[in-house]
Every structure is written in structure tokens, then in C-alpha cells.
Amino acid sequence: MDKTKNKLVLFGEEFWKYRDLLRLLVTRNLKLKYRRSFLGYVWSVLNPLLIMCVMTVVFSTMFSRNIENFPVYLFCGQLLFNYMNNSTHQAISSITGNSALLKKTYVPKYIFTLAKITSCLMDMIFSFGALLIVMLVTRASFSWHFLLFPLVILQLYLFCVGLGLFLSQANVFFRDIGFIYNAVTTAWSYLTPIFYPLEALPEWLIWCVTHLNPMYFYVAQFRDLVYSCTLPDPSMVLAGCGAALVMLAVGIWSFIRSQDKFILYI
Amino acid sequence: MDEKRVMIDVDHVTIRFNLSNQKVDNLKEYFIKFLKRELMFQEFLAVKDVSFQVRQGEAWGLIGTNGSGKSTMLKAISGILKPYRGSISVNGTVAPLIELGAGFDPEMSARENIYLNGCVLGHTEKFMDEHFDEIVDFAEVRDFLDSPLKNYSSGMRARLGFSIATMVKPDILIVDEILAVGDYKFRQKCEKRMKELLSGGTTLLYVSHSIDEVKRLCDHAIWIDKGVERMQGEAKEVCDAYMREMKK
Numbered sequence: 001m002d003k004t005k006n007k008l009v010l011f012g013e014e015f016w017k018y019r020d021l022l023r024l025l026v027t028r029n030l031k032l033k034y035r036r037s038f039l040g041y042v043w044s045v046l047n048p049l050l051i052m053c054v055m056t057v058v059f060s061t062m063f064s065r066n067i068e069n070f071p072v073y074l075f076c077g078q079l080l081f082n083y084m085n086n087s088t089h090q091a092i093s094s095i096t097g098n099s100a101l102l103k104k105t106y107v108p109k110y111i112f113t114l115a116k117i118t119s120c121l122m123d124m125i126f127s128f129g130a131l132l133i134v135m136l137v138t139r140a141s142f143s144w145h146f147l148l149f150p151l152v153i154l155q156l157y158l159f160c161v162g163l164g165l166f167l168s169q170a171n172v173f174f175r176d177i178g179f180i181y182n183a184v185t186t187a188w189s190y191l192t193p194i195f196y197p198l199e200a201l202p203e204w205l206i207w208c209v210t211h212l213n214p215m216y217f218y219v220a221q222f223r224d225l226v227y228s229c230t231l232p233d234p235s236m237v238l239a240g241c242g243a244a245l246v247m248l249a250v251g252i253w254s255f256i257r258s259q260d261k262f263i264l265y266i
Numbered sequence: 267m268d269e270k271r272v273m274i275d276v277d278h279v280t281i282r283f284n285l286s287n288q289k290v291d292n293l294k295e296y297f298i299k300f301l302k303r304e305l306m307f308q309e310f311l312a313v314k315d316v317s318f319q320v321r322q323g324e325a326w327g328l329i330g331t332n333g334s335g336k337s338t339m340l341k342a343i344s345g346i347l348k349p350y351r352g353s354i355s356v357n358g359t360v361a362p363l364i365e366l367g368a369g370f371d372p373e374m375s376a377r378e379n380i381y382l383n384g385c386v387l388g389h390t391e392k393f394m395d396e397h398f399d400e401i402v403d404f405a406e407v408r409d410f411l412d413s414p415l416k417n418y419s420s421g422m423r424a425r426l427g428f429s430i431a432t433m434v435k436p437d438i439l440i441v442d443e444i445l446a447v448g449d450y451k452f453r454q455k456c457e458k459r460m461k462e463l464l465s466g467g468t469t470l471l472y473v474s475h476s477i478d479e480v481k482r483l484c485d486h487a488i489w490i491d492k493g494v495e496r497m498q499g500e501a502k503e504v505c506d507a508y509m510r511e512m513k514k
Binding site for chain 2: 017018019020021023024025028031032035101102103104105106107174176260263264
């Protein structure tokens with residue numbers, strides 16, 4: 001018992017020591033993304049806005065009859081799912097991509113994965129500007145529920161950190177992970193009600209999505225707050241937190257178990 | 267207490283590498299090999315049962331032929347590699363100069379890289395603010411601060427890396443044959459800097475193929491040959507023995 005407590009304290013001290021590194025890596029990722037582009041950070045708002053316009057034009061002819069204010073409905077799902085998708089895809093190569101550094105100096109290895117997930121989070125928060133623009137343009141109703149969105153984002157963030165840690169450590173040993181994961185996320189995006197209403201699915205699939213798809217937990221909570229202006233169902237909140245904590249535990253456990261072997265494989 | 271504090275305690279350390287003939291790094295191969303029971307672990311011991319103790323303020327030279335495990339030893343001391351058997355305990359902050367500017371990002375400017383590299387070495391941003399001018403002046407790169415590092419020459423990069431790592435007065439400085447790229451003037455400057463650090467109580471671990479440099483800088487030396495310790499003790503004695511062996 002004493003030994004585990006000791007480890008936790010050590011972990012905390014190390015994290016505190018390298019906190020500035022994490023911050024610098026996050027700003028570096030953001031800076032490099034938009035370096036040499038004229039509009040810079042504006043793209044974080046403009047890009048989702050443009051994609052949303054395209055998707056609205058395409059899908060509104062298919063589903064708009066049963067969904068009121070389709071742009072906002074779409075955007076809520078799109079924003080969250082894209083964050084999960086981008087951050088975990090970037091996290092996959094976070095260890096292998098920094099092999100030069102990891103071979104030459106001692107740095108806590110999870111820092112690189114954490115930095116990727118966190119810089120994508122920043123990017124998503126910029127994209128909230130686009131969501132606000134869409135809501136204003138479509139005259140959507142605002143309510144105080146909107147302000148509760150950080151609670152959902154926190155769950156999603158922890159979930160992505162866990163998933164990112166798991167994927168990045170697996171990718172060190174099997175470089176196929178990136179390709180497999182591509183297929184997984186494509187399937188995942190179609191199984192999450194982003195651009196279609198949940199009711200469009202057959203009954204047995206609805207059960208699967210609402211019970212087994214963690215992204216649905218977060219998208220549903222977020223839509224309740226922003227799109228329907230109600231409080232989310234407590235069972236949804238519970239499922240979301242549970243999924244986040246389980247994923248985080250799996251990620252940390254697998255990462256700790258294998259991190260000493262990284263150096264032999266990168 | 268008469269004896270100085272032990273800074274690095276290397277206790278019967280063995281370091282193992284996985285030398286599998288073909289690197290298995292995708293699932294398909296893994297399964298095939300697994301089914302054919304070919305997942306053998308070909309081990310290669312880079313360092314075998316080496317022990318030594320470094321006390322505060324001492325300067326140790328690691329000498330030996332290419333591939334004898336010197337760099338591996340330094341990597342284990344910096345915490346990059348974990349020893350397979352035995353233990354290494356280190357007291358104090360380590361500045362590993364295993365490759366100068368390992369943490370540099372070629373797309374970023376020198377200014378940004380100084381902060382990034384400082385933080386990689388475990389310093390806070392505030393600390394780097396305070397030492398920023400010192401680092402720039404020592405590396406003599408003030409005119410090029412805002413150009414991306416990819417446009418720097420290797421010598422300039424080495425100067426920057428060295429000044430970041432040594433400007434912060436580490437407890438332990440680990441130098442692995444990195445000064446070879448610098449010009450004569452810069453090597454002189456680095457040697458002077460290392461001597462200053464030494465007199466200030468820093469402990470030095472130094473790998474070089476230039477025996478003269480080892481004799482000049484170090485007071486102790488350890489000779490590693492194919493992963494096995496051959497001799498340790500006073501720098502002059504060990505270096506002379508090593509040279510005698512080489513000339514045979």
C-alpha cells in the first residue's frame with residue numbers, strides 16, 4: 001500500500017516538473033498546424049463551418065423532415081466525433097514519431113500522447129466559435145444549459161486520453177494499428193448518430209448504439225445541453241463517466257506495462 | 267564525513283537488447299511467427315555486470331573501442347534504458363548530452379527551440395526566461411534567433427545544444443562524443459565551460475575517443491571492452507593501459 005502511494009507521489013512530482021513541457025508541446029502542435037497559412041487559427045472555425053455546409057446540403061435532403069434545425073444537430077455530433085477521431089489518430093504516432101527524442105533524453109513518455117490529445121482539445125474549443133455562429137444564424141434557442149458543456153467535454157477528454165495511450169503504446173509494437181484503426185473509426189462514425197436521427201436505425205441496432213457506443217453517450221449529453229436545452233439523462237452521464245474512467249484505466253495500465261520496452265522497438 | 271556524496275551508483279548492471287534477426291513489428295508477421303514458434307528472443311548483452319561509483323565533483327571518462335557499450339551505459343544512467351539486471355541509482359539532476367539538440371524541432375525558430383529543449387531537460391519556463399540571454403550569448407546565435415532551425419548549420423546547432431544543456435548547472439553532466447562537430451574555437455570554449463562546471467561541483471561523465479581529452483578533463487576512468495569492464499581507476503593509468511593494448 002505504501003509503495004503504490006509512493007509511486008503516485010513520484011508520478012505527481014514528475015508531472016509537475018514537466019508541466020511547462022506539456023504546455024510548450026501543445027502550443028507547438030497548434031503553431032505548426034497553421035504556420036505559413038494566411039488565416040491561421042481562423043481555420044479552426046472556418047474548416048468545420050465549410051464541412052458542415054457541405055454536409056448540410058447533402059444530408060438535409062435525406063433527413064431534414066424529421067430533424068428540426070439540422071445544421072445544429074449535425075454540428076453537435078460532428079464537433080465531438082471529429083475531436084475523438086483527430087486526437088486519437090494523432091496520438092497513435094505520438095511515441096513512434098518522437099523516437100529521436102526518446103532515444104536521446106529521458107522524458108516521461110506519456111507527455112507526447114497527452115500533448116496531442118490536449119492540442120486537439122484546444123482546436124475543438126476554437127471550433128466552438130463555429131458552433132456559435134451556426135446557432136446564431138439558424139436562430140437556435142440559447143439557455144443556461146449550454147454553459148454545462150465543459151462537463152461533457154471533460155468526460156470525452158479523459159476517454160480520448162485513455163484511448164490515445166492504449167493506441168500509442170500498441171503502435172510501438174505493431175505498426176499495423178494505424179491502418180486497422182482507420183477502418184474502426186470509419187465504422188464507428190456510421191454507428192454514431194451524427195447526421196441521422198437515432199430512430200432511423202433498426203431496433204436491435206438502436207439498443208447496441210445506446211448501450212455500447214461510448215461516443216453516443218457524449219454526443220447525446222452534448223445535444224441535450226446545446227440542441228434540446230434540457231439536462232441530460234442521469235443514466236447517460238453515468239455511462240459517459242464510466243466509459244471514460246474504464247478507458248483511462250485501460251490506457252494507463254497498458255502504457256505503464258509496456259513503456260520500458262519502447263526503447264527496444266522505436 | 268570525509269567522503270563525498272555518491273552521485274551515481276552503478277551496481278552490477280547488465281543491459282540487454284533484443285536482437286531478433288527480423289524485427290517483427292506487424293500483426294501478420296507476429297501471428298505467423300507465433301504459430302511457427304519462431305518468436306525467439308535473441309538476446310544480446312550490451313553491458314555485462316559492470317559496477318562503479320561516482321562521487322560528487324569527480325570526472326569520469328568512459329573509454330573503449332566502438333560498440334563496446336559506452337553509450338549504452340550512459341543511456342542507462344540517464345534513465346533512457348532500464349537495466350536488465352542490477353541497479354543504477356542517481357542523485358541529482360542529469361543533463362544528458364548524448365546527441366546535441368535531440369529535442370530540437372527543425373520547423374521552429376531557435377527562440378522557441380531554446381524553451382522547448384530546456385523543458386525537455388526538465389526546467390520550467392520561468393527558469394529559461396532567466397537564462398535565455400546567457401544561452402544565446404554562449405552559442406553566438408543572436409542574429410539568427412528567429413529563423414527556423416532547419417536553416418542552421420550542424421555546428422550552430424551543436425553550439426546551441428551545448429549551451430542549453432550546460433547553462434543550467436546540472437548536478438551530473440553526461441557528454442557523449444558530441445563535440446566532434448564543433449570547430450577548434452568552440453571545442454576550446456566547451457572544454458573551458460566543462461572545467462568551470464567541474465570546479466563548481468558538477469559531476470562529469472565523458473565519452474571520447476580522444477584519449478588526450480580524457481586525460482586532460484577527467485580524474486577517473488573506466489575502460490569497457492565488449493560490454494565487460496577491463497579496468498577502472500585513475501584516468502592516467504587506465505588511459506595508458508588502454509593505449510598500450512591498442513598499439514599491440
